[in-house]
Amino acid sequence: MGNIKRTFDKAFKKQAVDLYLNGDMSYQSVADKLEIDKNQVRRWVKYFEDEGILGLEEKRG
Known part of the structure; x- marks a missing residue:
């Protein structure tokens, strides 16, 4: 059985980016x-x- 790929909307991606850029969180902390x-x-x-923000739009088509 293959891995199921999760997809994330732009708002979720922006939340992750903001946590990293605006805080003192590392990539690992945000990921956790x-x-x-x-x-x-x-x-x-x-x-x-x-x-x-355009960089966070879905890349697959």
Whole structure:
């Protein structure tokens, strides 16, 4: 049986980015709080820094 991919809306991604950028939380702390992988948080922060809020929109089509 394969892994089920979770999808996250833009508001959830923005929440994760804000926790990291506005606080003293590490990628791991944000990931633990939101029960996601720390690399996902890192990716969203990079997308947000590069493209703004548009970077958090769904990439798959």
